[in-house]
Amino acid sequence: MHFPNSERKPCSYAVVPDVKLIWLERELQEDKKVIVFFHISLVHGFEARGIRNCDEILKRFKNREVLLCMNGHNHGDDIKIIKDTLFYIVNASTGF
Numbered sequence: 001m002h003f004p005n006s007e008r009k010p011c012s013y014a015v016v017p018d019v020k021l022i023w024l025e026r027e028l029q030e031d032k033k034v035i036v037f038f039h040i041s042l043v044h045g046f047e048a049r050g051i052r053n054c055d056e057i058l059k060r061f062k063n064r065e066v067l068l069c070m071n072g073h074n075h076g077d078d079i080k081i082i083k084d085t086l087f088y089i090v091n092a093s094t095g096f
Contacts, residue, residue: 014040015052025060033065040073043080043087061085 016024028034042054051057061069062083070088078089 014050016057021053021056021060024057028060028064028066031065033067035067036069038069038071041071041087041089042069043082044074044078044089058082 024036038051040051042051042057044050066085068086068088070090072090074089075091076089077091078087080087080089
């Protein structure tokens with residue numbers, strides 16, 4: 001069980017805290033191309049293993065040059081293009 005907030009309220013899956021969302025927003029404001037890395041997928045809706053506030057994160061990608069968003073965690077391989085952003089889900093490095 002995760003406790004992803006300052007109130008220590010239990011949650012079954014991860015939450016990116018507001019302070020990190022603010023940081024991401026600032027990073028994406030600059031006119032530059034960006035590659036984003038997450039441990040957990042933003043595009044696979046595994047409720048028990050996903051990021052609860054992934055919509056808040058993905059909103060910040062709009063009209064920004066996010067060239068690639070990469071993650072592991074799911075122990076599978078996948079590639080998706082969603083709204084001009086490439087999402088690459090990579091299997092564990094031990095899976096080769």
